[in-house]
Amino acid sequence: MAAVDSFYLLYREIGRSCSCYVEALALVGAWYMARKCFTLVCDSYSLIRLHFIPKLVSRTDFVKQYGRWAVVTGSTSGIGKAYAEELASHGVNIILISRNKEKLEAVAKDIAETYKVETVVVVADFSKGREIYSSIKEALRDKDIGILVNNVGVFYAYPEYFSRLSEDKIWEIVNVNIAAANMMVHIVLPGMVERKRGAIVNVSSASCCKPTPQVAAYSASKAYLDHFSRALHYEYASKGIFIQSLTPFFVSTNMVQFAHRIVSNKFFLVPSAKIYARHALSTLGISKRTTGYWLHSIQFLLAQYTPEWLWVWGSQIINSALRREALSHRLY
Template identity: 85%
Template sequence: MAAVDSFNLLYREIGRSCNCYMEALALVGAWYMARKCFTLVCNSYSLIRLHFIPKLVSRADFVKRYGRWAIVTGSTAGIGQAYAEELASHGLNIILISRSKEKLETVTKEIAETYNVETAIIVADFSKGREVYSSIKEALRDKDIGILVNSVGVFCAYPEYFTRLSEDKLWEIVNVNIAAANMMVHIVLPGMVERKRGAIVNVSSGSCCKPTPQMAAYSASKAYLDHFSRALHYEYASKGIFIQSLIPFFISTNMTQLGDHVLSRKLFCVPSAKVYAHHAVSTLGISRRTTGYWLHSIQFLLVQYMPEWFWVWGMQILNNSLRRGALSHRIH
């Protein structure tokens, strides 16, 4: 009988201990769910505040806020051209920088005639490295540069394993995707600091969110731009300079036209460059790190929460498909 009483006493003690653990686990679970719900509410509010509320108010006066002139690099096609046109629609004078004089003259003529603003061009091939910047610096002397958009970038013809890339392509990625933004910021930022106003937009990529196989050099260069922008914000926000890291996902441009692959087709989550630029410009001065487009923001949140292995698995499948599609298109 004594043995039975001892067993019952032990059982009750174990039960009380288990209840304590269960209560502790329940509190941890409740805290975790509360935190996730709070994060979801905050992210939803940010999405609405950034991408929908600005559409209900009057357009921002960028000339008054930042200055009369905007520079856009890589501006003869894709995001760069569309962004330049959108800024011109806000009344800013536009300076376009790219390597093709013929294309620059065509785009500047269209912008000047359509939006009745002043335009200027600077011919520069950023892949050449350090030698191009002295002429750029001289051409921009005494200009009231209010906005700088570093949109120039290069991508491989299709996703490829790192060892199969040529040395020339690697240097091009470094010189264009990384060095160009650094040097352009170094040229225009002192004037902005002196005037205590200005905005810089560095165009990164959704591939910067997590390591991206078969796009190692490209995705790393875009991750650099993202960190570079965020660090500059902490350095110069107090001096009146707004610095934005723009992180687009897939956009319908020449860069995504890889043969007959699905990215070349019309998808609701793959906007045209013009549609994307319209949304992205509306976030200028509001968010220092954004995808620029509401559907891309949803994709960004999903990527942030997914495990790295799942991202890598998905990108391996996608990039293999892109490479096969591009190679097949070349053959035909």
């Protein structure tokens, strides 16, 4: 009988001990859920504040807020051209920088005639490296540069394993995706600091949020640009300079024409460059890091909460499929 009583007392003691552990785990679970719910509410509010509220208020006077001139690199097509047109529609004079003189002059003429603003063209091939920047610096001298849009960038011809890339492609990615933004910021930033106003937009990519296989060099270059932008904002926000990192997903441009199935079907998650630029410009001065497009913002939130192994697994499948599709089109 004594043995039974002892067993019962031990059972009750174990029960109390387990109960304490269960209560502790319940508290941890409740705290975790509360935190996630709070984060979701904050993210939802940010999405509304960033992408919908600005459309209800009057248009921003970018000339008054930042300055009379904007510099846009990689501006003869795609996001760069569309962004330049959107800025011009707000009365900002545009300096277009790209490597094709004929295309530059055609875009500059069209913007000047359509929006009644001044335009200047600067011919520069950013893949050439350091040698081009002295002429760019001279062309921008004495200009009230209020906005710099570092849009120029290069991608792979299609997703590919790093060892199969040529040395020329690797240097092109480094010179265009990384060095160009650094040097352009270095050229225009002193003037912005002196005038105590200005905005710099660095066009990164959603691939910066996690390692992305088969576009490793591109993904890494955009991660650099994203971190560079955010660090610069912390350095210069107190001096009146707003620096923004744009991290879009797919936008229908020449750069992603290898993804025929995604782009040609006008998938609703893939906006045109014009629609994207209109949305992205409305976020300038509001968010230092954004996808620029509300549907992309939802995608980015999901990507941030996705485990890295799952992101990598999905990227491998998608990029392998895009690679096969691109190669099949080349064969035919």
